[in-house]
Amino acid sequence: MSHSSSETALADLAGLWRIRCFEETVTRLRVEEQIAGSVHLCIGQEAIPVGACAALDLTRDAVFATYRGHGWALACGAGPAALFAELLGRETGTNGGRAGSAYLSDPDHGFYGENSIVGAGGPIAVGAALAARYDGSGRVALTVFGDGAMNQGAVHEAMNMASAFDLSVVFLVENNRYSELTPIAAMVRDADLVTRSAAYGMPGTRVDGNDVDAVRRAVAEAVDTCRSGRGPVLIEAHTQRLVGHYIGDAQVYRPRDEVELARTTEPIVVLTAALRAAGVSDTELTGIETRVRAEIETAAATALAAPPADPSAVKEHVYG
Numbered sequence: 053m054s055h056s057s058s059e060t061a062l063a064d065l066a067g068l069w070r071i072r073c074f075e076e077t078v079t080r081l082r083v084e085e086q087i088a089g090s091v092h093l094c095i096g097q098e099a100i101p102v103g104a105c106a107a108l109d110l111t112r113d114a115v116f117a118t119y120r121g122h123g124w125a126l127a128c129g130a131g132p133a134a135l136f137a138e139l140l141g142r143e144t145g146t147n148g149g150r151a152g153s154a155y156l157s158d159p160d161h162g163f164y165g166e167n168s169i170v171g172a173g174g175p176i177a178v179g180a181a182l183a184a185r186y187d188g189s190g191r192v193a194l195t196v197f198g199d200g201a202m203n204q205g206a207v208h209e210a211m212n213m214a215s216a217f218d219l220s221v222v223f224l225v226e227n228n229r230y231s232e233l234t235p236i237a238a239m240v241r242d243a244d245l246v247t248r249s250a251a252y253g254m255p256g257t258r259v260d261g262n263d264v265d266a267v268r269r270a271v272a273e274a275v276d277t278c279r280s281g282r283g284p285v286l287i288e289a290h291t292q293r294l295v296g297h298y299i300g301d302a303q304v305y306r307p308r309d310e311v312e313l314a315r316t317t318e319p320i321v322v323l324t325a326a327l328r329a330a331g332v333s334d335t336e337l338t339g340i341e342t343r344v345r346a347e348i349e350t351a352a353a354t355a356l357a358a359p360p361a362d363p364s365a366v367k368e369h370v371y372g
């Protein structure tokens with residue numbers, strides 16, 4: 053186990069379970085039609101937000117995620133009850149029930165929001181990093197997106213501008229090898245995405261996105277580079293989603309045994325095995341899952357008991 057201490061490793065395991073249990077409960081609430089609309093889950097990809105957010109200073113840094121962003125909001129420290137309430141369209145949601153699953157944000161915790169426009173977080177993160185040059189905050193902007201988004205023009209423009217201006221941006225690719233229903237091999241000739249960093253003259257690192265501590269170390273190094281004025285950095289984290297692109301996706305485009313194989317190397321399995329090998333008892337390991345499950349169930353019950361958002365308030369917070 054590469055963790056600096058077993059306390060950190062156990063806290064990471066709780067962080068992974070918090071996201072996993074949250075997403076499982078979201079699945080249930082969506083199937084029951086208590087949550088409306090399209091929902092994209094990050095089950096299997098939890099180590100990336102948990103590791104990355106542990107390397108940020110969220111009192112000043114800013115995270116920009118995609119529609120697959122519930123885990124990022126949780127890892128930033130957003131409360132699960134407020135997040136469930138947001139997905140359920142409740143008044144007590146992080147955004148008063150206006151944003152839903154794909155557009156929620158919680159800037160008080162450094163989470164500047166999701167975005168359903170593929171690749172749109174890149175230019176916004178560049179803006180946040182450019183602002184930091186003038187406001188003296190020392191902020192690092194981390195933008196996370198999928199392998200498909202690497203082919204969006206806006207992402208190239210963002211990388212180029214961040215490099216040309218030496219801006220403090222961490223570009224973090226969650227490479228789950230699918231863009232919606234299309235495998236990466238059908239979209240690019242060279243699937244080695246991190247090599248693209250050279251074209252922008254920025255450092256690039258490839259990391260095992262199922263290893264929470266490896267992600268933490270890669271992001272910590274990128275943050276150091278940024279804080280010393282040598283940013284930006286590209287990180288490619290290899291991972292897999294254990295579920296469909298959206299809830300209801302039958303995944304007929306995936307080989308049958310692919311998900312089964314992925315279940316043997318997913319982040320919770322890997323960290324649990326490492327902790328067990330380091331001598332942590334099964335009772336303690338199971339206790340973490342049980343405690344987190346109870347916390348998430350309570351949060352969901354709190355959100356379900358909250359009043360629905362008031363439709364007459366829909367125009368509040370609208371710019372212009």
Ligand SMILES: Cc1ncc(C[n+]2csc(CCOP(=O)(O)OP(=O)(O)O)c2C)c(N)n1
Nearest residue numbers: 120168169170198199200201228230231232
């Ligand atoms: C600009 C834009 N083009 C197309 C879409 C439709 N779309 C939604 S998700 C998605 C796939 C993105 O794949 P990837 O970037 O790999 O992220 P992942 O979903 O795997 O996390 C696409 C094409 C969109 N939302 N925005």
